[in-house]
Amino acid sequence: MAIQQQxxxxxxxxxxxxxxxxxxxxxxxxxxxxxxxxxPAALSQVSLPQPAEAQSRAYLGLTxxxxxxxxxxxxxxxxxxxxxDMYCAYxxxxxxxxxxxxxxxxxxxxxxxxxxxxxxxxxxxxEINTFRDEYGLEFPIFPDPQRKIVGQLxxxxxPYFYIIQRQPDGSLRVLQRQRGGFPTAEExxxxxxxxxxxxxxxxxxxxxxxxx
Amino acid sequence: MRIMRYAFVxxxxxxxxxxxxVNALAEDWHNNIFSPGQLQPIDSVxxxxxGDPAPEFTLRALDGGTVSLSDFRGxxxxxxxxxxxxxxxxxSGQWPGYNIAQKQFVKYDAVLLxxxxxxxxxxxxxxxxxxKLWFPVLSDFWPHGKVAQSFGVLRSDGTTERAxxxxxxxxxxxxxxxxxxxxxxxxxxxIAALSRLxxxx
Numbered sequence: 001m002a003i004q005q006q007x008x009x010x011x012x013x014x015x016x017x018x019x020x021x022x023x024x025x026x027x028x029x030x031x032x033x034x035x036x037x038x039x040p041a042a043l044s045q046v047s048l049p050q051p052a053e054a055q056s057r058a059y060l061g062l063t064x065x066x067x068x069x070x071x072x073x074x075x076x077x078x079x080x081x082x083x084x085d086m087y088c089a090y091x092x093x094x095x096x097x098x099x100x101x102x103x104x105x106x107x108x109x110x111x112x113x114x115x116x117x118x119x120x121x122x123x124x125x126x127e128i129n130t131f132r133d134e135y136g137l138e139f140p141i142f143p144d145p146q147r148k149i150v151g152q153l154x155x156x157x158x159p160y161f162y163i164i165q166r167q168p169d170g171s172l173r174v175l176q177r178q179r180g181g182f183p184t185a186e187e188x189x190x191x192x193x194x195x196x197x198x199x200x201x202x203x204x205x206x207x208x209x210x211x212x
Numbered sequence: 213m214r215i216m217r218y219a220f221v222x223x224x225x226x227x228x229x230x231x232x233x234v235n236a237l238a239e240d241w242h243n244n245i246f247s248p249g250q251l252q253p254i255d256s257v258x259x260x261x262x263g264d265p266a267p268e269f270t271l272r273a274l275d276g277g278t279v280s281l282s283d284f285r286g287x288x289x290x291x292x293x294x295x296x297x298x299x300x301x302x303x304s305g306q307w308p309g310y311n312i313a314q315k316q317f318v319k320y321d322a323v324l325l326x327x328x329x330x331x332x333x334x335x336x337x338x339x340x341x342x343x344k345l346w347f348p349v350l351s352d353f354w355p356h357g358k359v360a361q362s363f364g365v366l367r368s369d370g371t372t373e374r375a376x377x378x379x380x381x382x383x384x385x386x387x388x389x390x391x392x393x394x395x396x397x398x399x400x401x402x403i404a405a406l407s408r409l410x411x412x413x
Contacts, residue, residue, distance in 0.1 A: 087309030087396065089342045126400040127309070134312040145398070 038154070040171040043164065044072045046152045048119075048142055056140035060115060071164065071172055076115035078196050079172075081162040083150050084141075085121045086131040091159045094181030095135040098159075101185035102139045108189065113198065117141065121150045121158055155179070165196050246299050253392040256373055259364030262388060266290075266379045267362035271327065271350035274335055279325065279348050281383070289322040289409055290379040291402065294360060296371040298330040298338035302396050306374075307349075308342045313399060317347075320406035322378075325350055329357045329372055365390060378405050 038046075047068045051057050057065075061075025071079060082098055084091040098118075105114045118141035120128040125143045132141060144150050153162055161178040175195050182188040192198075260267065270280040284290050295306055307326055310317075317324055324347035328335065331353040339349055352359045352372070360366040365373040376397060378387035387405035391397045 085305065086312070086399075087305040089305075089308040092308060092312060092343065122396070124398050124400050126403070127398065130309075130313050130316070130399065133315075 038174050040167070040173055042152075043172045043174065044070060046071045046149070048117075048149055051140050051142070053140075059140060060117070072166075072170070074115055074117075076113060077166050077198070078114045078175075078192060079162075079164040079166075080114065080116045080192065081153065081164070082116070082118040083121055083153060083155050083158055083160040083162075084118055084131070085158045086123045086127045088158045090157075090181065091131075092134075094159050095131070095137070097181060097183075097185055097188075099135055099137055099139075101182075101188055102137075104185040104189050110189075110193075110198075114189075114192065119144050119149045119153075122147060163192055163195070244299065245301055245304055247301055248297075251393050253394060254373060254390055255367040255369070255393075256365050256390075258388070258390060259362065260377075260385055260388070262385055264385050265383050266292075266377065266385050267359070268383075269359040269362065271352055271359060272332060274332060274339065274349040274351070279350055281379070284323060284381070285383055286381055289320060289381055289406065290377075291317065291322050291324045291406070292363075292375075292377040292379065293324060293326050294363075294365050294372040294375040294377075295326065295328050296367070296374055296393055298328055298334050302374065302394065304338070304342075306396055307339070307345065307347075309396075309399060310347065311343060311345050313403075314346050316399075316403050316406070320403070320410045322406055323347065327352050327359065327372070329353055329360060329366075329370060367393075376402055378402070378409060380409055 047070050050062065050065060050067060050069055051060070057063075060069075060073075062069050062073060064073075080101075084095075098116075102116050105111055105116065116139045118128075118137070118139065120131065120141060120143050122145060123131070123143050124145050128141050128143045131137070142149060155177070157179050159179075159181055161176075161182075162174060163176045163178070164172050165175045167173055175192075182191075266281060268281050270278050273279050281290065293307070293310065295302075298304075310324055310326075326345070326347055326349045328349075329352045330338070332351050335349055335351055339345055357366040357370060357372065360372040363375070363377065365375045367373060374391045374393045374395075374397070376387070376389040376391070377385055380386050386409050387402075389397055389401065
């Protein structure tokens with residue numbers, strides 16, 4: 001009888017454990033989408049308007065001033081793109097963590113290797129300015145009122161993240177797409193470093209000293 | 213003793229599962245939005261025009277009180293945002309945007325009143341996923357759509373148009389945007405209307 005009771009309890013514990021794992025996975029707020037549907041050729045053709053601010057142009061390494069630039073023009077090994085919507089409550093909730101992620105890239109010494117930019121889906125310049133002001137964003141964000149940019153980047157909900165890596169031959173490849181926010185900036189950066197195969201930066205300690 | 217240990221472990225796991233499931237449901241708001249498909253852009257006839265006095269109303273608010281348009285007479289400009297229905301796509305992504313634009317409304321000495329024809333429990337459940345809203349959310353549920361009807365924005369299916377009205381401190385309508393129900397009006401136009409009102413032009 002005691003053995004039967006223990007078996008039942010073990011089965012129940014197993015079911016509960018599975019439920020907890022499934023629940024925790026969902027509660028992380030994102031489900032990785034492992035389908036890099038964009039070919040390197042299509043990815044290299046994704047174009048954006050030149051940022052008006054010199055600071056954003058400098059951050060992205062855009063020296064040749066044209067009306068449009070492509071993702072391939074960005075001087076970085078890894079490009080992280082957030083598709084957001086100023087009206088989206090999830091994007092608002094995620095904004096502080098995304099901003100922390102931007103600062104963490106800098107703090108850990110990856111500022112020259114990993115670049116972050118945002119695209120405001122169906123948002124005007126005024127609307128993304130409202131979003132930027134509300135959350136104190138310092139990384140480049142682009143208005144996209146006509147979906148000209150996000151139309152080139154398949155996605156479903158917002159926020160949605162593209163993690164793109166420059167290959168040794170200079171082409172670009174989508175490493176991962178992700179819907180929803182992320183739990184912490186540290187976890188997100190660590191995950192990116194891992195999937196991009198980037199070594200921990202040995203100068204991070206020095207870089208930390210004078211960074212926020 | 214062993215049974216007790218198992219029971220304890222199971223209780224801990226059950227607690228984790230419950231918390232995780234609740235979190236998962238909260239994060240799953242996207243999936244709770246009903247998609248009505250493409251609708252007729254406008255399905256009503258306006259009963260007011262720019263320059264008219266706005267119809268007076270008193271409606272139940274989400275916080276349990278009531279709000280009357282006359283509460284703001286001589287004190288604040290008023291923006292009324294009618295959205296068609298709770299738990300539908302464009303509506304669910306309209307007020308959260310206004311929620312982070314509070315400074316713009318304050319700048320032009322305006323309050324925002326969000327109105328739908330949904331009942332209070334529905335509005336409570338829907339809006340709590342938008343974060344803490346700084347503006348009153350009002351229910352035009354009963355008599356159903358009476359206020360929307362008075363402005364001429366009640367659609368034939370009992371929902372309202374996606375409509376914005378700007379009313380000055382004297383209670384006069386200064387801006388009307390009865391928008392295509394399938395699209396979200398951009399914030400630029402509304403704030404420009406408030407700016408014009410402020411500058412007297």
